[in-house]
Amino acid sequence: MILAAAFVPFLVGGVGARVARRVATGLPPVAAVALLTTLAASVAAGCAVVLLLAGLLALAEVPTAALGHVSVDALRDHVPMPPAVGFAAAAIALLMVLSVLWHALRLATRAGSIDAATARLGPAVDNLVIVRDPGALAYAVPGRTPRIVVSTGMLRALSAPERRALLAHEAAHLRYHHQCYVRLGQLAASANPLLRPVCRAIELAVERWADEIAAREVGDRVLVAHAVAAAALAHRPAPRGALAAAGANVLDRVRVLLTPKPRRQPVAAALSAVGAAACWVAALLLADHLDELLELAHRISSGG
């Protein structure tokens, strides 16, 4: 019965992947970001724990294992799992951990090269760097020297109030450290590919967060929608493929901004929240169960 808990994190991951986008568009963005990052971390951790426990169980059946001698029969009675499965699980768990470490390392080196590049960008007033470039470009660069980089092409594509919205949007990214949430989602997804849609939903929710801050600043959500749309349309001359999903983000952002009262998604939100909690409960239950089981098998074995 309790062993069914082993499937919970994977199930939650699957459900989460399906509802993540609805959470990102149908909740106030701050809540959406909090919920989605919690979900991503919970699923990644839950899956890893389950796989590690399965590995531990398989290891316990090896007579020379450090866990001491246990009754294999007693274990098999309770958990009908061939050791090969357990070892495969352990291997996958190890891969997950390595993947996270590798990804974290890549993020760090990349952040380093970007810090070096921003340092060369030259002087900035209130973190703003303006670049002479006819292409429409605007981005926020977090890091040791946070910068908002905007091209003259982008500025010309927007009206004065739209420029204000753009600047407020980028400043919000830096002020609220949005990169942390996106990075957390990416690390979770690098451990567990099941979470890629959740990671993309976090990116969308973070953009919405900045959009809503900009809307509060200029006092007009429709104006922000127009700024996003004008920027996206001006940005056109670089169809590099591979970014189609990002185009979907722009559409969703504009759609939400144009809706006076966005439709809420209580079911998707509840599923995500309950799911995240269920991952931890399942992991704890399984760990506890395995502990008991090993003790029992140990006692049977030593008691004769």
Add this chain to the structure above:
Amino acid sequence: MAQGRARTSGGLEREIIACLAIADEPMTPAQVQAEIGGDLAYTTVMTTLSRLYAKRALVRSPRGRAFAYQLVGDVSTAQASLTAHQMRALLEAGEDRASVLSRFVQTLDGESEQLLRELLSDAREAKRR
């Protein structure tokens, strides 16, 4: 239209820099005020311009009874634009957009572009009705 919040001084400084960056000639406080929006007091604009001047972000030249301001040295230095291109390459190189978070918008495919235009024209019509 709602005017939104009062600007933070940093926000206003950035707006003014952005405004001057695409101006064809030096601008007086009155011109900046007209360009940025009517809800701003003239004195606020003037104070911010002098503050930016004091920070050596702007240069000014007398025009009539006021000063006309423009960005210092202009940003068109080869170094800055070279670096900007490198940044752009970094930005577009990988899918890990966390380090260089969030371009304001990303490239649209043709279909999304069409949808976007429809969304906007729908919104405009709804407003007119």
